[in-house]
Amino acid sequence: MTYAPTPQTIPTRYRERARYDRDTVHRILDEALICHLGYAREGHPVVLPTTHARVDETLYLHGSTGSGPVLAAGPAGLPVCVTATLVDGLVLARSALHHSMAYRSVVVIGNARLVEDDAEKRLGLDALLDHVAPGRSTDARPPNRRELAATAVLALDLVKVSASVRDGGPNDEPEDIALPHWAGVVPLRLEAGPPEPAADLDPAIALPSYLESYRRPR
Secondary structure, eight states: OBOOOOTTTSOSSOGGGEEOBHHHHHHHHHHOSEEEEEEEETTEEEEEEEEEEEETTEEEEEEETTSHHHHHOBTTBEEEEEEEEEEEEEEEOSSGGGOEEEEEEEEEEEEEEEOOOHHHHHHHHHHHHHHHSTTGGGSSOOOOHHHHHHEEEEEEESOEEEEEEEOSSOOOOGGGTTSSSOOEEEEOOOOOOOOOOOTTOOTTSOOOHHHHTOOOOO
16 A cells, blocks of 8 residues: 655655655654654744654644644644654765765645544544553543643644655765775664653552563564
């Protein structure tokens, strides 16, 4: 299953890096901890970092009732561009021009709607918690009415979607191969350290099993 390419999701450069299969897109969105939400406010572009979670073919975005995107969202939704990026390594070439990064990214374009239904809002908020730590939504106090009223969730359907993947080593020019400069890849990985309990945590509360060997899905 793939997403249909559109004029908005076909890159103008490096088209060979574009991916439209759902598996690649879903894996990147599920691994990335944050995304960047771009929209227009009073004629100016604004890009904000936020948390997200994918539930099937819907991307939920966390916000507050007083945030710009929520205030700007009208009945027809808010035109947005959402990006999520994972950096897997530094690609060091012999020439300055060919330095790059190994990365995986997703771009989603569409109209984000404000989630008004209480049941869907709770679904989105639970998904946001579980995206950070699977199982956390059932291991935390649920939001009360006041907290629900102060929290906003935007929903964006995965329709206009593309992924971009750059892997492998440097692409040096043939005449540069003999130059006396190191070339290759420096791998980068996000790794979790040992969980650190809060200073006021009851010592009798054991570390949850979902944190014992925490790692991001890939």
